Amino acid sequence: MRVLLAKGKTRPAVELAKEIHKRYDSPKTEALLVDAYAARIRSLLETGLKKEARELFELVQQRYSCGRARLAEIGVLVSASEGKLEELLRLLSDPALPRERRRAIENAVKSLVSDLNALSECAVLASDHPLRTAAAALLRAFTAVTAGPVEPSTLELPEVSHRSPLASWKILVRAIEYFYQENDAACDRCLELIDPDSPPARLIPALRSMLGARTEERLKPAANSLVTEVCGDKASLRRALQELDSAIETKILGKILPEIERATATCEVACPELLERLRQHISVRALQLDLPTRKVRAAMGGASIKNAYFWRLFARSVESSRKPFGLLICALWEQFRRHAVAEGWFAENSPEAAALYLHMAQFLLELPVETLEVLQRDFAAEFSGFHAFYEDQPPGIRAVQAKYKKNDLYFLSPGSLFERACRIDPRREAFEQWWQWAREQESDWRIADYVAECWHRALPNHSQPLLYLMESAQKRGALNKATEALEQAQKLDALNPEVRRAALRLLVAQTGRHLRQRKPHLVEKDLAALEALPQARAADGAAFLVALRWACETIRGNSELASGFLSQIGGLLGSSAAAILACQTAGRLGGLTHADFDRLLPQRVSVDSEGSLASVTARVCTLAGEVGANFTIPTAWQELLLQELTNRPSKLDVRQLDMLGRAALGRNQREIAYAASAAGLAIEGGAEARFLLLRARALPEWEAERRSDCIAAAAALGRGQQDMSTVKEAVELWRGRCSNARKNVLDWLESEDWDEFSMTTEQIDAVLQHEKHCRAFPPDRYARSRTPFAEAGYVNEAENDDKPFSLADIAQLVAGMSQVLEKRQRKARRDRDLAAAEQGELF
Amino acid sequence: MNIQLNEDPREILGVLPNASDETIRGAYLRKVKENPPDREPAAFERIRDAYEVLRDPHRRAMHMFLSVDPEAPLLCLLPESNPERRFTGPHPWLVVLGEK
Numbered sequence: 001m002r003v004l005l006a007k008g009k010t011r012p013a014v015e016l017a018k019e020i021h022k023r024y025d026s027p028k029t030e031a032l033l034v035d036a037y038a039a040r041i042r043s044l045l046e047t048g049l050k051k052e053a054r055e056l057f058e059l060v061q062q063r064y065s066c067g068r069a070r071l072a073e074i075g076v077l078v079s080a081s082e083g084k085l086e087e088l089l090r091l092l093s094d095p096a097l098p099r100e101r102r103r104a105i106e107n108a109v110k111s112l113v114s115d116l117n118a119l120s121e122c123a124v125l126a127s128d129h130p131l132r133t134a135a136a137a138l139l140r141a142f143t144a145v146t147a148g149p150v151e152p153s154t155l156e157l158p159e160v161s162h163r164s165p166l167a168s169w170k171i172l173v174r175a176i177e178y179f180y181q182e183n184d185a186a187c188d189r190c191l192e193l194i195d196p197d198s199p200p201a202r203l204i205p206a207l208r209s210m211l212g213a214r215t216e217e218r219l220k221p222a223a224n225s226l227v228t229e230v231c232g233d234k235a236s237l238r239r240a241l242q243e244l245d246s247a248i249e250t251k252i253l254g255k256i257l258p259e260i261e262r263a264t265a266t267c268e269v270a271c272p273e274l275l276e277r278l279r280q281h282i283s284v285r286a287l288q289l290d291l292p293t294r295k296v297r298a299a300m301g302g303a304s305i306k307n308a309y310f311w312r313l314f315a316r317s318v319e320s321s322r323k324p325f326g327l328l329i330c331a332l333w334e335q336f337r338r339h340a341v342a343e344g345w346f347a348e349n350s351p352e353a354a355a356l357y358l359h360m361a362q363f364l365l366e367l368p369v370e371t372l373e374v375l376q377r378d379f380a381a382e383f384s385g386f387h388a389f390y391e392d393q394p395p396g397i398r399a400v401q402a403k404y405k406k407n408d409l410y411f412l413s414p415g416s417l418f419e420r421a422c423r424i425d426p427r428r429e430a431f432e433q434w435w436q437w438a439r440e441q442e443s444d445w446r447i448a449d450y451v452a453e454c455w456h457r458a459l460p461n462h463s464q465p466l467l468y469l470m471e472s473a474q475k476r477g478a479l480n481k482a483t484e485a486l487e488q489a490q491k492l493d494a495l496n497p498e499v500r501r502a503a504l505r506l507l508v509a510q511t512g513r514h515l516r517q518r519k520p521h522l523v524e525k526d527l528a529a530l531e532a533l534p535q536a537r538a539a540d541g542a543a544f545l546v547a548l549r550w551a552c553e554t555i556r557g558n559s560e561l562a563s564g565f566l567s568q569i570g571g572l573l574g575s576s577a578a579a580i581l582a583c584q585t586a587g588r589l590g591g592l593t594h595a596d597f598d599r600l601l602p603q604r605v606s607v608d609s610e611g612s613l614a615s616v617t618a619r620v621c622t623l624a625g626e627v628g629a630n631f632t633i634p635t636a637w638q639e640l641l642l643q644e645l646t647n648r649p650s651k652l653d654v655r656q657l658d659m660l661g662r663a664a665l666g667r668n669q670r671e672i673a674y675a676a677s678a679a680g681l682a683i684e685g686g687a688e689a690r691f692l693l694l695r696a697r698a699l700p701e702w703e704a705e706r707r708s709d710c711i712a713a714a715a716a717l718g719r720g721q722q723d724m725s726t727v728k729e730a731v732e733l734w735r736g737r738c739s740n741a742r743k744n745v746l747d748w749l750e751s752e753d754w755d756e757f758s759m760t761t762e763q764i765d766a767v768l769q770h771e772k773h774c775r776a777f778p779p780d781r782y783a784r785s786r787t788p789f790a791e792a793g794y795v796n797e798a799e800n801d802d803k804p805f806s807l808a809d810i811a812q813l814v815a816g817m818s819q820v821l822e823k824r825q826r827k828a829r830r831d832r833d834l835a836a837a838e839q840g841e842l843f
Numbered sequence: 844m845n846i847q848l849n850e851d852p853r854e855i856l857g858v859l860p861n862a863s864d865e866t867i868r869g870a871y872l873r874k875v876k877e878n879p880p881d882r883e884p885a886a887f888e889r890i891r892d893a894y895e896v897l898r899d900p901h902r903r904a905m906h907m908f909l910s911v912d913p914e915a916p917l918l919c920l921l922p923e924s925n926p927e928r929r930f931t932g933p934h935p936w937l938v939v940l941g942e943k
Contacts, residue, residue: 114940146933180928199940206939222942226935232927241918277920284913317913351900352907359908425900
């Protein structure tokens with residue numbers, strides 16, 4: 001029973017004591033029972049049940065002989081709680097009162113006295129008794145501090161010591177003073193010091209609310225009235241909004257609806273100009289939480305206005321949900337655009353409208369191309385507008401919807417959005433985005449050309465679209481058209497490095513075509529034109545021109561002259577191996593075959609002392625990149641190259657390693673690309689992002705997770721290192737990874753790709769350190785499962801223990817499949833909910 | 844940026860929503876004079892950022908689109924002004940104290 005009492009469980013304690021007394025019926029058990037009742041009465045008093053406490057007290061006194069004596073103290077408390085302080089305080093007048101008893105009475109005064117006036121006038125105490133004088137002084141100070149500004153001396157209250165049972169009252173008076181002085185921090189500190197069991201603590205929630213703090217417990221009616229009287233209606237509204245926010249956090253309809261009702265009603269009184277905005281925010285929150293429309297509408301006292309503000313809020317809410325609802329977001333932004341134009345936020349053809357089109361296009365670009373096509377079809381078939389949102393709307397709002405009777409689904413196409421944006425506000429950035437998108441439409445080069453032509457027409461002083469047109473024509477072999485575009489670009493800005501590089505590449509391409517056509521006389525002319533270009537002679541460019549001459553003489557069958565050119569290239573590049581590579585690059589451009597190379601070029605490669613095979617390869621690879629020629633690492637060199645990159649500290653610079661890695665990837669020589677990335681990651685100096693991306697590309701398919709980590713880390717590091725080309729490439733690779741790895745649209749939609757593509761600093765560092773550490777190309781973990789049966793049959797049992805597809809593996813696989821199934825079911829439910837939100841369950 | 848998304852750069856410069864580019868520039872120069880960078884660096888940076896948002900139509904538009912936070916507590920809808928603190932006398936306070 002004592003244990004129960006210690007835990008504050010007075011009711012079971014009484015039950016237990018009754019049971020004990022019934023069984024043993026002794027004076028001891030009766031005393032025990034009376035003690036239990038005493039604890040119960042005390043508990044009733046603490047919870048404010050004075051009447052119940054009094055009835056129980058009288059019952060126990062009548063029923064048990066020892067009750068009167070044992071309940072004497074509690075009787076005093078019962079009387080005190082009813083405002084009859086006399087009984088309690090009379091005892092204090094007795095000078096022989098034991099110290100413990102006195103302390104108990106003072107504690108009772110501390111926790112029970114809520115009426116200072118009654119205490120100050122208590123006749124059983126002498127008029128100069130410290131308690132009476134303290135209560136009177138406190139009452140005066142309390143009256144003064146709540147009535148107007150006061151002199152500091154009024155609140156000094158020397159009558160109330162810090163040990164007094166009324167000390168909390170003194171602190172309360174101070175808190176109120178600070179509150180009115182707007183010294184909120186000091187007020188808050190005082191509230192912290194008030195004894196939570198004393199009556200002054202009853203004012204703490206109200207004062208905290210008036211200070212603007214968010215408190216979990218609801219204010220009692222009197223406290224609510226006080227807050228309204230002191231701070232006006234806006235304080236009540238603040239409180240109501242806080243409580244609505246708390247209810248929304250619970251996501252429980254039963255808690256949210258009453259709070260919506262209270263908040264909107266309070267808002268209507270306290271701040272009517274805010275009511276509409278509040279309804280709109282509540283509507284969007286309700287949509288987020290998928291709450292029943294009609295009930296929410298009824299609680300708000302009417303539907304919210306579906307104007308531009310609402311649509312913007314709704315669109316932002318769907319955006320921030322980070323779910324792949326790209327098409328829905330675009331449809332919502334389109335609704336916003338219509339209303340914003342109608343309400344005069346901006347004009348139909350203003351830069352703001354253009355910016356909005358670009359903003360919408362970004363959501364569509366997040367979707368892989370094939371997924372977007374499927375979604376566009378489905379959306380166009382099912383979407384019939386947002387008619388249900390327009391129920392109960394004023395005529396002005398309905399008129400906006402009526403203006404667009406026919407559903408124009410232009411917003412589902414990135415191309416249409418870009419075109420609109422660029423037509424309204426022709427800016428370089430907008431055209432670049434449009435062109436970038438168009439270039440990814442691999443099925444039709446004409447789209448990219450159309451964009452470049454639009455760009456050129458809108459911004460004729462930009463050389464970029466001309467260079468794009470040139471490159472496109474060059475790729476298709478339309479060299480005359482390419483030359484035409486280049487000439488225009490040269491007229492605009494002949495000194496632009498991009499234009500100069502393009503001129504070199506175009507001439508090299510033209511030379512290659514003439515070589516393939518076996519027209520040496522035209523090649524001579526091309527070479528003369530190339531030699532006239534300063535950029536063609538820069539760095540190793542001169543060596544490449546000689547390589548082209550080597551190819552020309554080889555085609556002519558002049559092997560002696562060709563051999564001389566080979567030596568000349570060796571001299572220019574400082575290595576016979578480099579000369580062979582340069583000749584192979586030029587020869588491949590001119591249509592020579594492997595057989596030709598085997599016949600015409602030395603088969604034994606010697607690497608000169610000053611450079612390794614890797615540096616020679618990287619040098620020619622860089623040269624080929626400059627002139628726009630394809631570069632291939634000879635198969636016979638792979639092993640040696642790999643050994644060099646893996647075992648020797650690299651002397652190559654960042655650019656060379658990058659070029660080498662890319663060239664290796666171009667021929668699917670992943671191990672070389674991997675080794676180049678390892679060498680690159682070992683270089684200190686801020687190029688880690690680039691080499692992490694190279695590592696991601698070089699990793700084999702079975703390292704998909706590691707690959708994703710590398711891409712995400714590369715993008716994050718690139719952002720930090722301001723290497724935007726790497727960031728862009730990483731994002732494109734990520735999107736490509738998604739579209740390649742997940743052909744199924746539903747699977748893709750279920751993916752958490754949106755969340756995966758961000759990393760903390762610690763995660764980035766972990767990935768970087770791991771990749772730096774892993775210098776060796778990962779082994780094929782499934783190689784053993786492909787071991788021929790006959791061979792596998794002779795493997796001993798110990799080796800068989802860890803074979804890849806054990807029962808545990810299969811169990812894990814099945815568990816994974818069930819997770820996928822669950823995700824798919826969740827997705828289906830989400831889609832149903834979304835469809836409901838779009839079509840019917842609207843505010 | 845020294846201005847928050849939910850702040851209106853026009854309010855910082857003290858111009859109307861439909862103010863022209865010239866008006867915005869005029870207001871910016873006036874505000875800079877009032878808050879020179881050597882004396883009021885924080886205020887100056889806010890003014891400069893507000894102007895940077897308003898002078899570029901694209902940034903201005905993006906600020907308009909993104910300047911609403913649907914996740915923000917509803918309490919944020921209330922303007923941030925200090926509530927009144929009226930002296931009421933002891934009665935309403937004492938009622939709370941008497942309410943168990």
